[in-house]
Amino acid sequence: MEFDINSFLRELSIAAVPFLMAITVHEASHGYAAYMLGDDTAKRAGRLTLNPLKHLDPLGLLVLFLTRLFGWAKPVPVNFTNLNNKKYGPAIVAGAGPTANFITAILSSGLYNIIINLNVSQSLHSTLIVPLALMALFSIQINIALGIFNLIPILPLDGGRILQSFLPLNAAYKFSQTEQYGFVIIIILLLTNVIDRVVFPIINVLVNLLT
Template identity: 45%
Template structure:
């Protein structure tokens, strides 16, 4: 039980920041390109309480961490926040600007992964103590969850960010057809998750991203 509490304490801040700042970034960029919907809804904020989904941000990650800690094994730490409302029709150039709004979330996850990597490097440089070890573990968790969320959201499956990016880049006729997949996107994602296919797809991407990050930061 103590191990579980320790694991939850280490992962709590990285998970909440990774998920909520991802959503806030969408709202901020949408406002920049002309859509104030997220701002009017109070969603352009660093306050995690405005973004937390009780099931996706709390229950699901906690259950996955508990199962992994108590029974061993690895897997995909999965979660989500309340989607930031974006009215793509209010963007100045809806189809083109959709790309930047969608890309904002994964880009922020990349920036956070770099930030956690720098913290990890700093912690390693300090004498090992009861403070530096948890700091290293939290920084490592921060890199992991942000790289996973970045890779996950860049999958070209609507309504994930990668799907919206694909819709933005495709010719109009193909984009319209591809966008029609969106109502089925989340069920497809859940099937991929629970069959293990999703982790098979994501793990090489995450591992390669971690390798490049470690090389770039010298850690």
């Protein structure tokens, strides 16, 4: 099959803005939640911002180029020892990212349904409405995917931080020691199609509900 560079760039341009928005609200929400709970590490690092360039990770962007769906940003620095709520503060900070993604997905769903029901001329429909609708649709997909994926209960993902906060002290300490193997575990789950079988169906159900 011949590679169509123009088609690829067109699809990438549509995906880029929603992707940057998704990772930005995700990471900024972590920083804001931590700041509200007493930790100003993210603020001092200049990460309490909705400027996507402050959160962009070149490798994560490259993965977006290759997959056109998944990618990641630079994690916002958080010092959990500074949080006012030592027990559940980390869970609140961790949960803020996926929550922001789900809210963005719901807002994108509203925008998507408004756009597709606009009554405009055929020329305006093809040049403006279709690209905007595709951007809103991709925003729904990427925010749901990012939110659900990060809720997998494996450290260093947000789901792992949330689980750790609710475990008894001894169990939480033992669980924290698994963080050094977290990315290896995630890669194994990807290679063995466990995430495809467990996570993707949840993502698909939620996307279908919003579209």
